[in-house]
Amino acid sequence: MWRRTSEYVVDDLCHCGRNSIVKTSWTNLNPGRRYKACTKFREVGGCHYFSWIDSPMCSRAQQIIPGLLKRINKHDNEVVKLKDEVQKLEDVVEKLENELKKKRSRDRWMWTVLVLSWIVVYLMM
Ligand SMILES: [Zn+2]
Numbered sequence: 001m002w003r004r005t006s007e008y009v010v011d012d013l014c015h016c017g018r019n020s021i022v023k024t025s026w027t028n029l030n031p032g033r034r035y036k037a038c039t040k041f042r043e044v045g046g047c048h049y050f051s052w053i054d055s056p057m058c059s060r061a062q063q064i065i066p067g068l069l070k071r072i073n074k075h076d077n078e079v080v081k082l083k084d085e086v087q088k089l090e091d092v093v094e095k096l097e098n099e100l101k102k103k104r105s106r107d108r109w110m111w112t113v114l115v116l117s118w119i120v121v122y123l124m125m
Helices: 059-124
Strands: 008-013 019-026 031-038 050-052
Touching: 031 059
Parallel strands: none
Antiparallel strands: 008 019, 019 031, 031 050
């Protein structure tokens, strides 16, 4: 999914002396825009260090990108559902193949018994 992003700590220290962390914004106003903030940003008692890394996007990109992300996420969800369906079908095929093997083995055994019974009947005549 597009919302899964890597976050990483950088050596850049904030006002409180902690390392800052680089994240990616996925809000409609700032889709895909990276920023750095204190590791305790928005926590109770945390500090307010926040700074954009990427420059702001133009209004057209702000309009288009959220819709594209929604479409990509929708398609990703469909792919996940289809993979689940494929897995279920593969499980059914495997089960049917195993049943077919058992049936063939049983048929071979029945034919062997039938032929042997014919031989025995023939020899007893
Ligand atoms: Zn801080």
